[in-house]
Amino acid sequence: MKVRFSASPAAWDEWAPALRAIDPGMDLHRDGDPASFDAIIYAPGGDITDFTPYVNVRLIQSLWAGVERIITNDTLTQPLARMVDPGLAQGMAEYCTGWAMRAHLGMDGYAQDGTWRNGQIPPLATERTVTILGMGELGKSAAAMLGGVGFSVTGVSNSGRAVPGIAMHPLSGLDQVLAGSQILICLLPDTPVTRNLLDARRLALLPKGAWIINAGRGTLIDDDALLQGLQGGRPAHAVLDVFRTEPLPRDHPFWSHPGITVTPHVAADTRPATAARGAVDNLHRAMSGQPVANLVDRSKGY
Ligand code: NAP
Secondary structure (H helix, E strand, O other): OEEEEEOOHHHHHHHHHHHHHHOOOOEEEOOOOHHHOOEEEEOOOOOOOOOOOOOOOOEEEEOOOOOHHHHOOOOOOOOEEOOOOHHHHHHHHHHHHHHHHHHHHOHHHOOOOOOOOOOOOOOOHHHOEEEEEOOOHHHHHHHHHHHHHOOEEEEEEOOOOOOOOOEEEEHHHHHHHHOOOOEEEEOOOOOOOOOOOEOHHHHOOOOOOOEEEEOOOHHHEOHHHHHHHHHOOOOOEEEEOOOOOOOOOOOOOOOOOOOEEEOOOOOOOOOHHHHHHHHHHHHHHHHOOOOOOOEOOOOOOO
16 A cells, blocks of 8 residues: 655654554655555645545545545545544543533632632532534544533534434524533534534523633634623633634734633644554555545535
8 A cells, every 4th residue: 555645744753653553564655656646644734735646546534633624625536534533532522621620610710819709609510511512523522521520411413413321402403502501612623504603693692601612613603703792791701722813813812802711722633642543444444445434525524
């Protein structure tokens, strides 16, 4: 199997040894005659911009879960698989649970200013519902961890497909679900349908004092509507890991807003140590004509 690697130079240093450790026979290259390759391992930041000459490629395996930057390339005709990695899912679950606990326990309410604020004891997790918007690989992982803490978890996905232990709703039920979402975790891909899904009208449906944690993609929330919503407490706070422009420009109002916590797209990373096995297995499946896992549905955009 001859594989073309197209990602940033730093990714090559990290991934090449991990891939070769799993498949020592993999003929892995950073350049060469496009027609000679059987597969491509891809992440944004590499040199391939035109997929047309890769006429014999049977699979492009993305190193990223989010594929909006490759799927919008008009020259892409080859099958594309997105990244599913247990380490990525664990990292995202930890990120979401950590920030949800900050919201749940009201950690920001205890300034060291000499004031004895014992008027409000936080409810138990069992008394609070957390909503997860986007119940794919990452949403399900976050739901399992939050459910383990004791939260009652409600999920929204495109289809509303059943997930054991979770009260699931399709996209058409989103408005109704928002009204009960004291903590709203967003783990959606960037698609034409998800862009600005949380607009001024929908943010206004949140209960006063709600928190939003967005670790999916920055296009989900209308930035201006969010700034406006924060003025009225809907939401009261937003923890944002993803943005329309990354890195977030230094003069962006999100940096200094007291109702916004910015994290620099660090919620979850694909780790070669946990992800290389799945990527290699997928390439082997494609080479032997077996069904490939995690294929992207281009009509849906994820
Ligand atoms: P996934 O397995 O493809 O799941 C996507 C989920 O979103 C599915 O539940 C899908 O519904 C749902 N969905 C899609 N469009 C929707 C819509 N219009 N309305 C409601 N639900 C919709 O993806 P994943 O692996 O969980 O990853 C999710 C996203 O996280 C990625 O696309 C990426 O953008 C982001 N991400 C962020 C980081 C970070 O560090 N911040 C790291 C990795 C990934 P169905 O189940 O019905 O198909």
